Amino acid sequence: MKVIAVLRNPRVAFGVLVLVVLIVAAAGATRLSPHDPLEQDLLNSFQHPGASDGDQSHPLGTDSLGRDILSRLIFGARPALIVAFVAALFAGLIGTALGLAAGYFGGRLDAAISRLVDIWMSFPSVLLCIVLAAVLGAGLHTVIIAIVVIDWTRFCRVVRAETMLQKSLDYVASAVTIGLGPGRILASEILPNVAPLLLTLFTLEMGIAIVVEAILSFVGLSVSSGVPTWGGIIQEGRLYVNQAWWLMAAPMACIIVAVLGLNALGDGLREAIDPVKAR
Amino acid sequence: MSTLLAIRDLDLTLGSKPPVRLLRRVSLQVEPGQIVGLVGESGAGKTMVSRVVLGIAPANARVTHGSVAFAARDITHLSEAQRRPLLGREIAFIPQNPMTALNPVERIGPQITDVLRMHLDLGRTDAQDRALALLREVHLREPQRILRQHPHELSGGMRQRVLIAIAFACKPKLVIADEPTTALDVTVQKQILQLIRELQRNSGTAILFITHDLGVVAKLCDHVVVMHGGRVLESAAAARLFENPTHAYTRALFAATPRFDRPADELKPIPAALTQQLNEEARVLDARDA
Ligand SMILES: Nc1ncnc2c1ncn2[C@@H]1O[C@H](COP(=O)(O)OP(=O)(O)OP(=O)(O)O)[C@@H](O)[C@H]1O
Ligand SMILES: [Mg+2]
Secondary structure, eight states, X not given: OHHHHHHTSHHHHHHHHHHHHHXXXXXXXXXHOSSOTTXXXXXXXXXXXXXXXXXXXXXXXXXXXXXXXXXXXXXXXXXXXXXXXXXXXXXXXXXXXXXHHHHHHOHHHHHHHHHHHHHHHHSOHHHHHHHHXXXXXSSHHHXXXXXXXXXXXXXXXXXXXXXXXXXXXXXXXXXXXXXXXXXXXXXXXXXXXXXHHHHHHHHHHHHHHHHHHHHHHHTTOSSOTTSOOHHHHHHHHHTTTTTOTHHXXXXXXXXXXXXXXXXXXXXXXXXXXXXXXXX | OOOSEEEEEEEEEEOSSSOEEEEEEEEEEEOTXXXXXXXXXXXXXXXXXXXXXXXXXXXXXXXXXXXXXXXXXXXXXXXXXXXXXXXXXXXXXXXXXXTTSSOTTSOHHHHHXXXXXXXXXXXXXXXXXXXXXXXXXXXXXXXXXXHHSOGGGSOHHHHHHHHHHHHHTTOOSEEEEESTTTTSOHHHHHHHHHHHHHHHHHHOOEEEEEESOHHHXXXXXXXXXXXXXXXXXXXXXXXXXXXXXXXXXXXXXXXXXOXXXXXXXXXXOOOHHHHHHHXXXXXXXXXXXX
C-alpha cells in the first residue's frame, strides 16, 4: 500500500512508465521488433515513417541501408539500459562507501576523501573518456568504466553531506549509547536513512549515463557499429539529415523521453518518500 | 559496597581559541542503587557531565583534569572500542527527546533487540521474547503490535517508554536520564516518572537523574547535586538539602521554583547580583587552575 501511495505522485508514475517501457523493450527486443535490426533492404532505403510499401511495413521508416528504424531503436534500448544500470550501480557503490566513511568518521579520512573528490572533479571528464577509450578500446565496458570513474564523486559528495547530517541526529547518539560499533551504525542505522536519497541519485545517474552512452556511441567509442545504439543511429542519420530527418529525430526522441522519465522518477521519489515527512 | 560512579575534579575544556572551560573541577558520586539528582539552570553543564561518562562529549572537547571511575575502574580516557562493552550493558542512557531518539526508518522491534543481542548473546527468538517482556514491564499495551510499528506511529509518551525499555534491557548498574520528561506534557511526565521509579525499585539500578525540576528531585532523589556555570555548588542528601540549603544559589533556586503550596507572585527570579558573583568566582577559579 505504501508503493501505491508513492505511485500516486504523477512524476513517479510517469518515470515508472518510461522505465517499464524501456525494460520491456530491452528484454523483449527480439519478439517486439517487427524486423531484424541488421537486415538490409537496399531497395527500400529512406522509407518515410508510416509508409508501407508492399508487404513490408516500417512504422518509423528505414535508414540508408533500408534497415527498420523502429527495430533498431528497440534493440538500442539494450545497451542504453545496461549502461545506465551497471554504471549507476558501481558509481553508487563506490561513491556511497567513500561518502559514508568520510561523513561518519570525519577528521583526516574525511579530509583525504574530500580532497580526492575535489581533485577528481577538476579533471576534464571528456579528456578522461578519450584516454580511457584509448587504453581500453571502444566497447560497452569502456563506456561503463568511464561513467563510473567520472561520476562516483557525485554520489560521494551528496552521501557525505547527508551522513554528516544524520550523524548529528539523536538516534545515532542513542545507537552509540547502547554500545553499537561504527560498522553497525553505518550499515543498519545511517544507510537506511540515506537510502531514499540514494534511490533518487541512482535514477538521476541512470539518465546521465544514457546521455553519456549516446554521446560516446556518437563519437564511436561505444559498442561496435554492428549493434544498434541510439547514439550510433543519430551518428548515421547525421549524414542524411536533409533527406531523412527522422533518422536523427527518432533516436533523439528516445533519449529525451528516457532521460525525462528517469529525472522525473528521481525527483518524484525524493518528494514522495522523504523520510522526514514520515517522522 | 563501593561507590558505583565517582567523578573527581573533572575539567572539560573546549579546544577552541580561546579555550572554553565547560566543566570546572566537578566531583560527584553515585552509590549502587541510589538516585542522584543533578540540578541547575540551562547551560550549567549537566548534559556535559553525562556526555563525558558516556564518552560522547563534543569532538573538540577534552578532559583536561580529574577522572571518572565506574565500578572502581578508571574510564576517563577509554577509547570508543573499549567503552562500547559498557554502554547499554552497564551504563545506559535515557535521552531527553523521545521524538528524535529512535531511528525513524526502523521498526521498534529491532531497535530493542539490537541492544539485547549485542550484549546478552541472545538468539533472534530469545531476544524477541525478551523485548516483548520488556514492553510489558514498561506498561505498553499490545506489545506484539508495537514491535512491528515504526516510531512515528507512537506517541511521545509511548516512545519514551520504549527508550526506557531499551535503557533497562540489559539490567545496567547505572542509568543516566537527561531530562527524560521535559519534552512530554504534564500528565505523561508523571506517568514516566512513576515508571522510572518502579523499574529502579525492581532492579536496584542506580540513576543519575538530570533535571531542572526541583519538585521531581524532591520526590525521586536520595541525593542532590546543584550545578551552575560548569561547577558543583552544593551536594547533599535530598532531605538535608531541602530542609537546610547552605549555598545561596540553592536557596535562590528554591525561591525560583513554582510550588502548589505557594502563590505564584512569591516566585523570585535568581538575582542578577548572585549570578554575577558566581561568574566572578568562576573567573578566579579559572585563573587559579590555568
Ligand atoms: N556541542 C557543544 N559544543 C560546544 N559547547 C557546547 C556544546 N553543547 C553545549 N555546549 C556548551 O556547554 C555548556 C554546558 O551545556 P550543557 O548542555 O551541559 O548544559 P545543561 O546544564 O545540560 O543545560 P540544559 O538544561 O539547557 O540542557 C553550555 O555553555 C553550552 O553552551
Ligand atoms: Mg542538558
